[in-house]
Amino acid sequence: MTQNEQGLQGPPPEERPHPDGRRNSQGIRIDPAVEAEPRTRTALVSALVEHEPGVLARVSGLFSRRQFNIESLTVGPTTVEGNARITLVVEETEPGIDQVKKQLGKLKPVLSVGELGDRAIRSELVLLKVNGDEPDKVHAVTQMYDGETLDAGPRTITVQLTGTHDSIEDAIDAFRQFGIIEIARTGPTALARGDTPTTPGEKPAAEATLGVPATDGGDTAESTVADETQAETTN
Amino acid sequence: MKESASQTTADHSHDEPSAADPAETTPEADEERTKPAGPTPVTDGSTSVVRALENAGVQHAFGVQGGAIMPIYDALWDSDIEHITMAHEQGASHAADAYGVVAGTPGVALATSGPGATNLVTGIADANMDSDALLSLTGQVPSHMVGSDAFQETDTTGVTMPITKHNYFANSADTIGDTVGEAFALAESGRPGPTLVDLPKDVSFEETDVEPGEPTVPQNAEPPTTADAASIMAAARAIERAEKPLLLFGGGVIKANACETARAFARDLEIPVVTTMPGIGSFPEDDELCLSWAGMHGTGYANMAITHTDCLIGVGTRFDDRLTGGIDTFAPEAEVVHIDIDPAEISKNIHADYPCIGDAELVLNQLTAEIDHAPDAREWREQCQTWKTEYPMDYPVDEDAPLRPEFIVEAFDEATDDNTIVTTGVGQHQMWAAQYWTYTEPRTWVSSHGLGTMGYGLPAAIGARFAADDDQDVVCFDGDGSFLMTLQELSVAVREDLDITVAILNNEYVGMVRQWQDAFFDGRHMASEYNWMPEFDKMAQAFGAQGWRVDNYDEVAPAVEEALAYDGPSVIDFHIDPEANVYPMVASGAPNGQFALSEEQL
Ligand SMILES: Cc1ncc(C[n+]2csc(CCOP(=O)(O)OP(=O)(O)O)c2C)c(N)n1
Numbered sequence: 159m160t161q162n163e164q165g166l167q168g169p170p171p172e173e174r175p176h177p178d179g180r181r182n183s184q185g186i187r188i189d190p191a192v193e194a195e196p197r198t199r200t201a202l203v204s205a206l207v208e209h210e211p212g213v214l215a216r217v218s219g220l221f222s223r224r225q226f227n228i229e230s231l232t233v234g235p236t237t238v239e240g241n242a243r244i245t246l247v248v249e250e251t252e253p254g255i256d257q258v259k260k261q262l263g264k265l266k267p268v269l270s271v272g273e274l275g276d277r278a279i280r281s282e283l284v285l286l287k288v289n290g291d292e293p294d295k296v297h298a299v300t301q302m303y304d305g306e307t308l309d310a311g312p313r314t315i316t317v318q319l320t321g322t323h324d325s326i327e328d329a330i331d332a333f334r335q336f337g338i339i340e341i342a343r344t345g346p347t348a349l350a351r352g353d354t355p356t357t358p359g360e361k362p363a364a365e366a367t368l369g370v371p372a373t374d375g376g377d378t379a380e381s382t383v384a385d386e387t388q389a390e391t392t393n
Numbered sequence: 394m395k396e397s398a399s400q401t402t403a404d405h406s407h408d409e410p411s412a413a414d415p416a417e418t419t420p421e422a423d424e425e426r427t428k429p430a431g432p433t434p435v436t437d438g439s440t441s442v443v444r445a446l447e448n449a450g451v452q453h454a455f456g457v458q459g460g461a462i463m464p465i466y467d468a469l470w471d472s473d474i475e476h477i478t479m480a481h482e483q484g485a486s487h488a489a490d491a492y493g494v495v496a497g498t499p500g501v502a503l504a505t506s507g508p509g510a511t512n513l514v515t516g517i518a519d520a521n522m523d524s525d526a527l528l529s530l531t532g533q534v535p536s537h538m539v540g541s542d543a544f545q546e547t548d549t550t551g552v553t554m555p556i557t558k559h560n561y562f563a564n565s566a567d568t569i570g571d572t573v574g575e576a577f578a579l580a581e582s583g584r585p586g587p588t589l590v591d592l593p594k595d596v597s598f599e600e601t602d603v604e605p606g607e608p609t610v611p612q613n614a615e616p617p618t619t620a621d622a623a624s625i626m627a628a629a630r631a632i633e634r635a636e637k638p639l640l641l642f643g644g645g646v647i648k649a650n651a652c653e654t655a656r657a658f659a660r661d662l663e664i665p666v667v668t669t670m671p672g673i674g675s676f677p678e679d680d681e682l683c684l685s686w687a688g689m690h691g692t693g694y695a696n697m698a699i700t701h702t703d704c705l706i707g708v709g710t711r712f713d714d715r716l717t718g719g720i721d722t723f724a725p726e727a728e729v730v731h732i733d734i735d736p737a738e739i740s741k742n743i744h745a746d747y748p749c750i751g752d753a754e755l756v757l758n759q760l761t762a763e764i765d766h767a768p769d770a771r772e773w774r775e776q777c778q779t780w781k782t783e784y785p786m787d788y789p790v791d792e793d794a795p796l797r798p799e800f801i802v803e804a805f806d807e808a809t810d811d812n813t814i815v816t817t818g819v820g821q822h823q824m825w826a827a828q829y830w831t832y833t834e835p836r837t838w839v840s841s842h843g844l845g846t847m848g849y850g851l852p853a854a855i856g857a858r859f860a861a862d863d864d865q866d867v868v869c870f871d872g873d874g875s876f877l878m879t880l881q882e883l884s885v886a887v888r889e890d891l892d893i894t895v896a897i898l899n900n901e902y903v904g905m906v907r908q909w910q911d912a913f914f915d916g917r918h919m920a921s922e923y924n925w926m927p928e929f930d931k932m933a934q935a936f937g938a939q940g941w942r943v944d945n946y947d948e949v950a951p952a953v954e955e956a957l958a959y960d961g962p963s964v965i966d967f968h969i970d971p972e973a974n975v976y977p978m979v980a981s982g983a984p985n986g987q988f989a990l991s992e993e994q995l
C-alpha cells in the first residue's frame with residue numbers, strides 16, 4: 159500500500175453517487191413512496207418433536223431469545239411412541255413466520271414443522287368457574303354452547319367448553335353475566351384436514367398404518383417459496 | 394506423563410478398520426464389537442468417551458482439570474490424544490475454536506463442572522456466532538445430586554442451550570460414547586457450530602464394555618447438499634443478465650472448503666469479489682477482481698461496489714449488521730442471490746430474491762453448469778478498478794511521530810510467507826490486521842467476528858499453532874487491553890515451546906472505545922485510558938518467553954525479524970500512536986456507500 163502525509167484519500171460522502179433504492183426493515187426492496195408498516199398475521203404452526211427432556215425449554219428459549227411473538231403453545235403425545243406434537247400460535251410478519259418455522263426446524267429434537275392453513279381442524283378448551291347463584295341459567299348457557307358441567311357446588315359451577323377461538327370467546331362473553339371467578343384455558347391444538355399429514359412427511363405409528371395407504375405432501379407446510387421444502391433440517 | 398502413555402499406544406491407528414467400525418458391525422459381529430479396538434479396552438463411561446474421540450480422529454484437546462471431569466482425564470492418560478492444559482478454560486475454548494478453524498475439524502475443549510463450565514461459555518458463544526465447529530466436554534456432579542445445588546453444580550446444558558447448536562446430558566455409560574460421537578459429528582455437519590456434552594461423574598465411572606461407533610450425524614439433521622433445479626435456473630438467469638454483478642464470499646465458503654470452486658467461479662465469469670470479515674482468505678486479496686472486505690471498517694471500494702451492484706451473489710454469509718450497515722440502504726439496487734446451507738439464513742436479514750440452499754461448493758458447481766454465458770460487466774469491472782484507485786488504503790508516515798500500527802502490520806506481512814496464520818484480539822488492532830495484511834489463503838485469518846471477544850488472540854494463536862503445519866508462522870496481533878484479558882496463556886506457550894509471535898499494538902487505550910468516545914461522546918475518555926499496563930516485554934520474559942519493546946520506526950524491522958526467527962513464544966510490545974484511528978468507517982446503521990474517511994466525515 160502507498161503511504162502519504164494526509165491519511166485516507168477520496169471523494170467525501172456527500173460527493174459520492176448513491177442509488178435511490180430502499181429496503182424495508184425486513185430487507186425487502188420497496189418503493190420508498192409507498193412504504194407501509196409490515197403487517198402481521200396469526201399463524202398456526204405444528205411441530206413434531208422427539209419427546210426428550212428439555213425439548214420445551216429449547217422451543218420456548220428459541221422464541222424468547224429471537225423475540226418471536228407467541229400467543230399459545232400446547233404439547234402432547236402423538237401416535238408414535240417417543241414423539242410429541244407442539245402446536246403454536248404466533249403473531250408475526252410474513253418473514254417472521256418464515257423465521258419461526260425455519261428456526262424451529264433447526265432444533266435437533268424437532269423432526270418436522272408445518273404451518274396449518276384455514277382448512278385445518280383446530281380446537282381449544284376452557285374451564286370456567288362461575289358464581290353458582292343461578293344454576294338453571296348457567297346450565298342453559300352451557301347447553302347453548304355445547305359445554306359440559308364438570309362441577310356444581312353450592313357457591314360455584316365449573317363448566318368446560320371446547321371449540322374454536324371465536325366460539326369460546328363468545329361463550330365467555332355469555333357467561334360474564336354470572337360473574338366469572340376463574341378461567342383456565344389452553345391454546346388451540348390442531349390437525350390438518352383429511353389425508354394430509356399435519357407436519358410434512360409425518361407418519362402414524364407402525365400399528366396405525368396397517369391397511370392405511372401412506373400419505374405424503376398435501377396442503378400443509380408445502381410452501382409457496384421454493385426454499386421451504388428444504389427447510390426442515392438442522393444445520 | 395505422555396511419554397509412557399504414547400509408548401503403549403503408539404501403534405493404534407485411527408484409520409485402520411477395526412472391529413469397532415460400525416459400518417462393519419453386523420449382529421453376528423456383536424461379540425467382536427465389545428472387544429477393545431485400541432490399546433485399552435472400554436471399561437466404563439470415561440474410557441468410552443475417550444474411545445469416541447479417538448474414533449473421531451481427535452488428536453488434540455484443550456482443557457483444565459477438575460473434580461467432576463477427573464475420570465475423563467484419567468482415561469486420557471492411556472490415549473494418544475494430546476491434551477494441552479490451558480491456564481483458564483476460556484483459553485481452552487478459544488484455543489479449541491481456533492484449532493478447528495485452522496484444521497478444518499472440530500476442536501475439543503474440556504472443563505470440569507460449575508466454574509470450569511462457565512469459564513468455557515465465552516468461547517462457546519464465540520464459536521456459535523462464527524459457526525465454528527467446537528466440541529465441549531464438561532464434567533457434572535453425579536446424577537443423583539443434579540438439581541440439589543451440589544458443590545460446583547451449574548446447569549451447564551441450561552446455560553449453554555442458547556449458544557450451542559445442540560447440547561447433551563449423558564445419562565448412561567452404554568450410550569455416552571455414541572453421544573460424544575454424535576456431538577462431534579453434529580458440530581461439523583451442515584452449518585458448523587458448537588456442541589457440548591455434559592458428563593455426570595457417576596456416568597463416567599459407570600461400568601460398560603460397549604464400544605462406541607464412528608461419529609454419526611443424528612438422523613434428521615442431515616443438511617441439504619444441492620439446491621433444487623428451479624432455484625438454480627432462476628439464479629443463473631439473474632446472474633447472466635446482471636450488468637453490475639458482485640460476489641460476496643462469507644466464512645461459509647471457507648468452512649465448506651469451497652474456495653477453489655468459488656475462485657474459479659469468479660474468474661470464469663469475471664465477477665468482482667467482495668468478502669465479509671470471516672470470508673477473508675476465501676479469495677486472494679492481491680487478485681485484480683478482489684475488492685477486499687466490505688462493512689463497517691471495510692475498504693471504500695468494497696463498500697462502493699456493494700452499494701451499487703445490481704446483482705449481489707452472497708455465498709455462505711449471514712448478512713450481519715456490521716456488514717450491511719443500515720438495512721434500508723444495503724445494496725438497494727441489487728437482486729440478491731443467496732447461497733447458504735442454513736435455510737434459516739435465507740431472507741433473515743436481507744431478502745433473497747434467488748435463494749439457493751445447499752453446500753457452497755455443490756451449489757456453485759450447479760450454477761456453473763446452468764449458466765450459459767458470463768454477464769456483460771466490462772464497464773462495471775472498470776468502475777470497480779476506478780474505486781480502487783479513488784479510495785486507496787493508506788496512512789501517513791512521519792519518521793519522527795509515533796509509530797503507525799498499519800506500518801507494523803505491513804512489516805510482518807512482508808517478513809512472512811503467504812501461508813502465515815494471523816490471529817487477533819478485538820478492537821482497532823484487529824481492524825488494522827484485517828485491512829493492511831494481504832490475505833491470499835483460507836484459514837489464515839483467525840479472529841473473533843460475531844461475538845467480538847477481547848482476549849481471543851493469544852489462546853487462538855496457541856490453538857492455531859497445534860493445527861498449523863510446521864512451516865507456517867503464527868502471528869497474533871493483539872491490543873493492550875485484549876492481551877491483558879488472557880495473557881496467562883503465555884505460560885502454556887512457554888511450557889509447550891510454541892513458535893508463536895505476539896505483536897501488541899499498544900496504544901495505552903482500549904482504542905476502539907477511545908475512538909468512539911472521540912467521535913460520539915465528546916472525547917470523554919471514561920474508563921478507556923490504559924496507561925496502567927505492565928511492561929509487556931519484561932512480563933513476557935518473566936513468563937519465559939522472549940520480549941521486545943519497540944517505540945521507533947527503525948526498530949521495527951529488526952524486532953520483527955528477531956521475533957520471527959526466535960524458536961519459541963515471543964512478544965513485541967509496539968508502542969504506537971495512541972491517536973491512531975481506524976478508517977474507513979461506516980457508522981452503525983449508516984449506508985455503506987457513505988463511509989467516512991476521517992472523523993470529520995462521520
Ligand atoms: C470481552 C470484551 N469486553 C469488552 C469489549 C468492548 N470492546 C470492544 S473493542 C474494545 C477495545 C479493545 O482494546 P484493545 O484490546 O487495547 O484494542 P485497541 O482497540 O486499542 O486496538 C473494547 C473494550 C469487547 N469487545 N470484548
Ligand SMILES: [Mg+2]
Nearest residue numbers: 872873902904
Ligand atoms: Mg489498545
